[in-house]
Amino acid sequence: MDIRYYIFLSIALFVIGIVGVLTRRNAIIIFMCIELMLNAVNLLLVAFSKMHMLAKGGANGTEGQLFVFFIMVVAAAEVSVGLAIIVMLYRNTRSVDVNFLNRLKH
């Protein structure tokens, strides 16, 4: 399979995540779009690791899959802290709309 198909698929998934972050105002959906972008990058890393293995042979390409593993670890930690922040935002403003987060302006 040509690597460019994977590049294009990952770009499309990443851009969908970016459009979601720019257009939605629900903090939870913005957070889910960030997860979508992380997964697009993960998919591209796995495809590149297999491409590297095919080009070089042997056990090359293991590092790419380990990076994906560490990205998942960091994403799990990030989600727990981020959702706690969203819960606190909801407790203070009774809403999860990010437009209520403009207190720094005043």
Added chain:
Amino acid sequence: MGITQILFYILAFASLFCAVAVITSKNPVFSVIWLIATFFTISGHYILLNAQFLAVVNIIVYAGAIMVLFLFVIMLMNLDKNLELPKNRWIRLIGAISGGCLLLVLIAALRTTDANMTQLGGGNIGLIKNLGDVLFKQYVVPFELSSILFLSAMVGAVVIGKSEGKSRTPEADKRVAAARASMNVKSL
């Protein structure tokens, strides 16, 4: 066109469709469910690329743990009673246009890359034996550091999310009402 190519196209269209449905659903619960479907299609891609361990971890960690956390938060928040701010059509249009520009630029920049092939349905580096060999020999320090990261994230989540006794004080309600009034939203 072999069976792997056909599977790739099916999975690619499914993941793009589910990803678009995530950002267009009105109800956040449906967004979560579409995102779980997206993660399952991405796991299908991993299996197609012979990264079996990552496919299983993706389903367990993302679709199993993280998305359940999202669902819990959404259901705890009682979102359907929320007030909706007036929709701004321009924000959507501008967001879609800027995203399309980014898509265009990235594809135009990467269109002429070398046509290297990636391997489908072969190789054994995705097996847990080979990944664990490298993880626990070469990358054991980052692996141990990630446990400290998890511990600090757990402490941070507990400290941030801890209820401070009475959460709805009159001052807080007054502040919220002032913020709502400044944005032309009717009060609670």
